[in-house]
Amino acid sequence: MSLDQTPLQVITFTLDGREVTAAEGESIWQVAKRQGTDIPHLCWKDSPGYRADGNCRACMVEVEGERTLTASCVRQPSEGMVVNTANDRVSTNRRMVMELLAADMPARDTSPDPDAPFWTQADAAGLTEAPRFPSSRPGAGKDIPVDSIFHDASHPSIAVNLDACISCGLCERACRDVQVNDVIGMGGRGDHAMPVFDAADPMGLSSCVACGECVQACPTGALLEKTLLDETATQREVIPDCVEPSVCPFCGVGCQTEVSLKGNDIVKVDGRQGPANRGKLCVKGRFGMDYVMSDERLTKPLIRREDAPKNPHGHYTFADIPNLFREATWDEALEHAARGLTRVRETLGGKAIAGFGSAKGTNEEAYLFQKFIRQGFGTNNVDHCTRLCHASSVAALMEGVGSGAVSAPFTAADDSDCILLIGCRPEQNHPVAATYFKQAAKRGAKLIVMDPRRQGLMRHASHPVIFAPGRDVPMLNAMIHTIIEEGLTDEQYIQAHTDGFDALKEKVKDFSPEAMAEVCGVPAETLRDLARTYAKAERAIIFWGMGVSQHVHGTDNARCLIALSLITGQIGREGTGLHPLRGQNNVQGASDAGLIPMVFPNYRSVEDPDIRAEFEDAWGRSLDPERGLTVVEIMHEVAERRIRAMYVQGENPAMSDPDQAHARKALATLDHLVVQDIFFTETAWFADVILPASAQPEKPGTYTNSNRQVQVAMPVRVPPGEARQDWKLIAELALRCGHDWGYREIDEVYSEMAAHMPSLDNISWARLMREGAVTYPAVAENLPGENIIFTQGFPTKTGRAHLVPTDLVPPDEMPDAEFPMVLTTGRMLEHWHTGAMTRRATALDAQEPEPVVAMHPRDIGRMGLQRGAQVTVETRRGAITLTLRADRDVTQGMLFIPFCFVEAPANFLTNPQLDPFGKIPEFKYCAARISAADTATGIAAE
């Protein structure tokens, strides 16, 4: 019997003379609210994840027979209790509490936030007069002195004005309980008790990750967005005109947001109660939205000047645009864009054309984009950056369980008692998802964190495991070996739901923990403990990221994880499953919508004649019967001049593709390149036509997050200048290439797409508009979608999952005497993907403004380097120069470079060698060397 079926004990008690009932666990405050009585409150935040603390004493009520009053937020009623929420004693006490706090506050008008709950609650508690008590705070009763010792404006995004602090600890609970970032605490004691960051450090120098949960929670404005304050960062200056619902444009978590606007400017973002985020956000979603207001937004259609040849070695900025491009009318630009494509179609055929769509756009855009390429040019050469992220995971999942989607949401961690994270750093890349893992660990669930680098999550882990880079398969196979050898398999499950077990069993015989320990760098006994912990858990779930997928053996890595879950039956139930954490806000949706060269929407093979016939009927032309080329293959064909024209919407292969010098050279050779974007990206440097498009808050459509939750967002602001909606631009190009689609509104696109996608059955546009988010699959229009899938077998031909044994494949390029270090690449918290958006977000760029290579301080010392100095990192493909960062999280012998910095693009260095199944490059491993830079700055590529 699950928890929600347990009959709840009901308590009957008297509230203000009326007999009422409370459910078990309900507080007096909550019952009163249900009964229509709003009891004043400050330290209690009526929001999921916030526990009552009962410290402010604004919500006092009287319980008859008790000597003192009691805090209604924290007190639960008991049978027969008689509670008074409104009598003289109670109201006087509440008013006094407010007066005591107000005595130390700055004057309301000049306080950081005159609209803060503190003031409205003080009104509600009847505090009408000026406070009578003396105060020792310099700013009490007036404005905050600019030199106040309680003022801390050191953080780029958040102003701290503890002159307005009431020590209620909501910021601490926000930081510790809700986000589990563990930066804020209450330092000191007595009337010195105040929130502190780390060891009472300035916020801007602390380990604060600026999720801003404290700002959202603070009831006084003592912690507030700097964007709302005047230049002294003490007084409120900006009052938004309106607040609109939206969805975060950054990672695959899919947080729902509430965007405050002043005119056309986004001035503040809060978390909304979405299914994935439950009110939470991270630094990017909350403080990174000003990229849409960037001066560098493209506002006019641009056509390359005839006197500006494409230079593969060039390096440009926004200011260079007039030297390379001329402004054009929309008609001219669209015509030029379409003509370039049709010319290649007519002379060389459709297969000489390729398109990169975007995992940042909407589902509707993704659907239209692949339709445009397939219908317009008769080719399947359409792909997007999923190829660079989870293509190998999807390949393994499709092969093993018949579906590339996650089997359970990351919120399933709530129900899990063993959570295995491998090759992912969710605190940086999926911060809000990470909160669920940390909360689970705090509640006592086993948390296994496997990574070649140390990471913050390991502090919360019951099993922190640092293993040798690229040695996932031996480590995971050793776990599988142990599980089989020690009889920890779920025989019934294997029999009922899988095939291929015998082959797997045979293969892993060679992978005993004792034999693998040295290979993967994890002691045999630890490997056995890990295997037992995972297998014996009642409910275990696996999450993974690019550390698993971005290898030449990425598919094998994922196969091992799938095998682990299948042989132990840790899938298809609450709190169990497989979840590749999606990197981009709509990488799941874009893949679902068919932005993949092998498949039509819903992963339906282009090679299957029946399926193809369906789309040929729908789209009114014959379609390409062969798989198209993938991202890296396309770049290769471009270099070989077999692909001559490209349409790139919102992607940035000049930054994201491996072996970038090669990629950029290829892009420069194209006869025709149409780039549709909001910024002058590195890819746009090579464009023939640039179409200024809309940012996420400016366009309508749906997005599918990592959890299979389809969420709708409508425009909250208008695009700048002449910039246009992406979906309309795709349709316009289609029209000029001979296909009049005739859509009037975006819902028509959604409906057409959904008609081809059984996964979207019962999720109508009307339902999305009504509910905001629906998880697929949904069995009926009026039933919630299914969070957990594979409960009754698998969507394969046999209905059974397929176990695939794996071999030991070493990384493609091992360190040697010449290149002795292992280079791995990835993201950092503040910067997302290639940095096109986040480098243009003021607060984010202020946090991480320059390219760095991270290295263990012992290695730095050993090699005679200096942290902070410029160093050159070199591989067989190129060299870049950047700042050396000392980071004890980086294992000795390794280097880590984030790939978001145009000044020192990590992908000049990476190895383009592909996984044979997923066609994903090995971004996570190549051999490199490091030395002090000869010159101070500059890209040293080639």
Add this chain to the structure above:
Amino acid sequence: MERRAHEVTKQRDPSLPKGRQIADSDVAEVRALLGGLPPRRDLLIEALHRIQDARGHISTTHIAALAEILRLAQVEVYEVASFYHHFDIVREGEAPPPPVTIRVSTGVSCEMAGAYDLIDELVAATDPNFVRVVAAPCIGQADGAPAAWIGKRIFRNATKDQLLRAIVQDNSTPDLPDYETFESYRANGGYTVLAKVLSAEITPEAAIETMSGAGLRGLGGAGFPAGRKWGFVRGYEGPRLMTVNGDEGEPGTFKDRYWMERHPHKMLEGAQIAARVVGCERIYIYMRDEYPTVLEILRREMVALEASDIPTIPMELRRGAGAYICGEESAMIESIEGKRGLPRHRPPYIAQVGLFGRPTLNHNIETLLWVPEILEKGADWFAAQGWNENHSGLRSFSVSGRVKEPGVKLAPAGIPLQRLIDDYCGGMADGHTLKAFLPGGASGGIFPASMADTPMDFGQWEPHGGFIGSHAVVILSQADSVRAAVLNTMRFFRHESCGQCTPCRQGTAKMVQMLEMGSAERALYDDLLMVMGDSSICGLGQAAGNCVKHLMRYFPEEFSQ
């Protein structure tokens, strides 16, 4: 609050990750300082002590390194370290405190005996680079006022010259008195009652019945009947734990120290018996840091007991770190768990959900030390020790102030104050006449001489807005200012408020300010006293205003002066 100056937007160092970074060598240093201490969160305060003891301070680097070792966030270590006043946190670039710290007790009795003059003299006579003079809350030596504390040594009836001589000595080990060791206690018949409990000659039911019949009440101050408490805790499902509250911080109280410096095994035997009867799996003894002598005695005697042939329930000694609030039982439990000492909300009571979430039996030291004797001599014997038939048992009164012979006075419960002074303390000090008295430390209120015939027992002072609490009796004479004594108590409560709830945190601070300003606005005081009394989370805030209330009621001329 001590914070660093105004901050403007700072560019963090791009050559390092966010936040304070430490080196492997910093971690190694702290690891070495911890010795064999297991890296457990509940031992955080003990870990901080080891750093403070060895280095004389705790640097922010130590904090970060300790956090890494304990797998805590820096703030989790910092907030605990900054809560307890015996830890000196030193930031990067700051000078550590001077090598010698003299803590001069400034409790009511010590202030009356000239503690602040002593502080001034010491400051004038010492080099601030070498000696730091700290005005400390009551250190439990009020019968030797003024008292001071250096390292592990206590100085009673302290003088400037005595202390100046002391600062050049080695004060790193306590002076041990001649006390009853394990061997002598056993030779004197000790642990025979425990043996009877172990052999079931005294059954748990019988023990509880005897305790209830004896009328022994919790002598930490709350006065809850001990026998009933045993019954409650025993009724909750195990595993159960036991705590011994040795955080004797109520100003003017020193009886627990008195007994522990003489007969430590009485308490230990009582604790072992209570834990057996109630079925507790482990005993945590929380002793205030101000009692280095007791801590050393306990360290030795617990080892001696556990090494003997007597079957014992495991015991663990925990050391406070300068926080009166940790004498509040739920705050003490938080402290034992390695956290800031914030009292918990009730319900649930600790008997049901206490230490580490387990049902917990908590007793004061004096309560426990009566247990063997009561079980041996019977309920009636103890009950009959009271002043008359309305009062049960004996009480250890800590008497200080203007009496001829201050000290711990073992006297019948319910004795009128005047008889306590006359019969047990040799009368008032020469030249002094009784003007006012505090019957129960700083929180029990202050009463005029006219009430000296009121019985000194639980329940007698409550009708007058006070209580007897820990039986810490401070005697004031015509030479003393009641107002000054009241301000002393209020400053103490402001200093010791945990800061959790508004009425106490704000109320104690405002009350001090108002008294210091000489405000006599009765309505303002009345409102403040009401909200502190009605709406504070724990007894500290609820009782903090008692003395002010009595100043207004019984000493109006001093209130409005």
